[in-house]
Amino acid sequence: MKNPAHFYVVVPLGLEELCAQxxxxxxxxxxRVQRGAVTFTGSLLxxxxxxxxxxxxxxxxxxxxxSDYQDEEDIYNFACRTKxxxxxxxxxxxxxxxxxxxxxxxxxxxxxxxxxxGICDRFMHFMDQRPSVDTAHPDIRVFAFVxxxxxxxxxxxxxxxxxxxxxxxxxGEAPLKENLASGLLMLAGWNAGTPLLDPFxxxxxxxxxxALAACGVAPGLKRHFLFENFxxxxxxxxxxxxxxxxxxxxxxxxxxxxxxDISTIVVGKAEQNARRAGLGALIDDGRLTFSACDARVVKxxxxxxxxxxxxxxxxxxxxxxxxxASMMKDVADNxxxxxxxxxxxxxxxxxxxxxxxxxxxxxxxxxxNGPLECRFFEFxxxxxxxxxxx
Numbered sequence: 053m054k055n056p057a058h059f060y061v062v063v064p065l066g067l068e069e070l071c072a073q074x075x076x077x078x079x080x081x082x083x084r085v086q087r088g089a090v091t092f093t094g095s096l097l098x099x100x101x102x103x104x105x106x107x108x109x110x111x112x113x114x115x116x117x118x119s120d121y122q123d124e125e126d127i128y129n130f131a132c133r134t135k136x137x138x139x140x141x142x143x144x145x146x147x148x149x150x151x152x153x154x155x156x157x158x159x160x161x162x163x164x165x166x167x168x169x170g171i172c173d174r175f176m177h178f179m180d181q182r183p184s185v186d187t188a189h190p191d192i193r194v195f196a197f198v199x200x201x202x203x204x205x206x207x208x209x210x211x212x213x214x215x216x217x218x219x220x221x222x223x224g225e226a227p228l229k230e231n232l233a234s235g236l237l238m239l240a241g242w243n244a245g246t247p248l249l250d251p252f253x254x255x256x257x258x259x260x261x262x263a264l265a266a267c268g269v270a271p272g273l274k275r276h277f278l279f280e281n282f283x284x285x286x287x288x289x290x291x292x293x294x295x296x297x298x299x300x301x302x303x304x305x306x307x308x309x310x311x312x313d314i315s316t317i318v319v320g321k322a323e324q325n326a327r328r329a330g331l332g333a334l335i336d337d338g339r340l341t342f343s344a345c346d347a348r349v350v351k352x353x354x355x356x357x358x359x360x361x362x363x364x365x366x367x368x369x370x371x372x373x374x375x376x377a378s379m380m381k382d383v384a385d386n387x388x389x390x391x392x393x394x395x396x397x398x399x400x401x402x403x404x405x406x407x408x409x410x411x412x413x414x415x416x417x418x419x420x421n422g423p424l425e426c427r428f429f430e431f432x433x434x435x436x437x438x439x440x441x442x
Contacts, residue, residue, distance in 0.1 A: 080098050110215055131174070163196070365402055
């Protein structure tokens, strides 16, 4: 694309600043932070590189037009006026989605239908052929956002959400999305030189995202994107971008990451996920380990390090188990006795976690895990500071 375009990056609430930092590190200019999003203006290649490298983004959309409206017919006419043929032809399959905020429209389903009609009628008028609809696996995905006065059309660059890296088929009971896991590691200030432990590993997402980042594996390296279906897609430039990303991968980096969970079945699935992510070499030589262990008795893997975990919320699945509150007290007792010199970071929707653990947090960061409002607590585990005071 010769002319710069406007891009809208969907981001989990609380990770907007981190995403903006990632985009700036890619030499993308004009980055602006909004609630739940980051925007920038640049070339399509800029946006493609963001899809490839950005670890915290959920989706990247390219704005193709904005118009005022009063009713569904105005939006239909807007769809008819939009030059869709710049980006795809009538042989492409399409899907349309509409999101609204305080919109006067009576039916979003009807609005979706009218946008589809407008797109197809334009192609019929100019090319005597219309795109077909495929809601499951479209070649092109159109997003429309309507507020009280304006409708904006976007083209989705991604297809599958960006947090879907391509390695996860085995999921835990409540899987943590990959981009949120990466955000937790960034907020915790983790780097490959710091031993990392997740005693509630579930699907292994935190450990896997950490290992991939340490090895320089771009999160979008092994997946397909919808921008590859655009008419003006520069396949050669993209191939060069992928080759450059592959050249940055170093699977020999010294790193020490341990993930554990109380269930042998869960741990086995987590290790399968890690191997599917291409981390078999790290597992085989012990740089990345998965083990079945109760978090209440887990032992440190080094004299100092970082714990990043997403412990269970509410009651545990097993009705015979203690409540999560009492379990976390036992976890804290273990941390106090065995993890002096470490820092622990826990993501939870339970704001009473510090009181349950009888620890004073040094930091708490508001985040959202899907629809759940959470806090990312930090506890500095200092030797001699947890003695009972009579």
